[in-house]
Amino acid sequence: MPRLTTNSRALQLRAESFLPGGVDSPVRAFRAVGGDPPFVTHAEGAYLYDADGNKYLDMFGSWGPMILGHAFPPAVEAIHTAAAKSASFGASHAGEADLAELVTKCFPSVERLRFVSSGTEACMSAIRLARGYTGRKFVIKFEGCYHGHSDALLVKAGSGVATFGIPGSAGVPEETAMHTLALPYNDLDAVRLAFANHPGAIACIIVEPVVGNAGTIPPAPGYLEGLRTLTHEHGALLIFDEVMTGFRLSLGGAQSLYGITPDLTTLGKIVGGGLPCGAFGGRAEIVNFLAPLGPVYQAGTLSGNPLAMAAGIATLKHLIAHKDTIYPQIDTITAAIANGVAALAEDAGVKLTTNRIGSMFTWFFTGTPVTNFDTAATSDTAAFAKFHRAMLDAGVWLPPSQYEAAFVGTAHSAAEVDLILQAAREALSL
């Protein structure tokens, strides 16, 4: 049955009078899937509630941060306590080192780090640091990977850029992007060739170790090891963008899962417990190139914000204390959801490629195995859009694009598995 949308539609129209597309981030506008984007009034645990009184099972978790569910009580309390002491000081406070220490515990490759206010800033700053440290200009990134919307990284990017089928962005001068080499993911020969063509000029490789922004794409066996070896051989830095995978695939992210030590790591989403926060860090010798110790400038009025630090500390403390139960639990629940719907699709004769690592997954509407952006792009996005709308009407809110990962958190239990399988059974037969 179609859900009620009267109030959300009115709010969307009002928002459109002030905000382009009515949104502050493009994919929220539902252009790729159609239908009215629900306007959220509040959220709790695994559920979102909208302005028309609809309740949705949340399968995107604010695009990753809400691994412990919405309004996780210890985080709410920590934010309240911090807010009562002022939302921002613009001066040092103990919370910054407290959260930094927790991050370094989870990520042994991160000896020093700096907090910023978003994943975009983390990646942009990590690239500047890598260039400053190596004295080189070129950056290798991979097609379909998204590292935020800074100019140099908006080249063949994933996420909304892929969703809207645009190769990069207007407003990014060719000269700004000319030192960014975008190569196919999971293809080491392409990386070897790039190093051969630009000897001594490549500062770094930045990679989503497990891609989430072209939909979920795991690394082929040996791929991440190959990137590590090649960067070592050519004196370039390896940057793992773990904004999405950090604290999600394991406490220590993809680098711990795959046993690879990058030079720099970027973090976001979970690290701030849902508040605007990111971080970048790595070996002390490299990170100490940042001002005030070194020549690479980077700054932020709200960096290390006390509310974000408090929410991050509450979140990471919980993840650290319960890691032995949390990660196996979310893995099991996600497997039940991802594989359960895959089986239903097979029964219904719908071609689906299911990619899953731990608590992130994507159902690609294609019969082709998805190993890079080109194979992800074989998906039938119209079929995905129809599925998305049917699921939303049945009370399940999937990420509103084929080129995004779905996320599961600790608030998803067996009841939520049943709910989603029941919804999918109907949606796939429509």
Ligand code: PMP
């Ligand atoms: N890197 C990755 C891997 C991401 O998934 C994202 C956001 N989805 C970013 C960077 C940018 O983070 P933010 O939206 O916080 O700027």
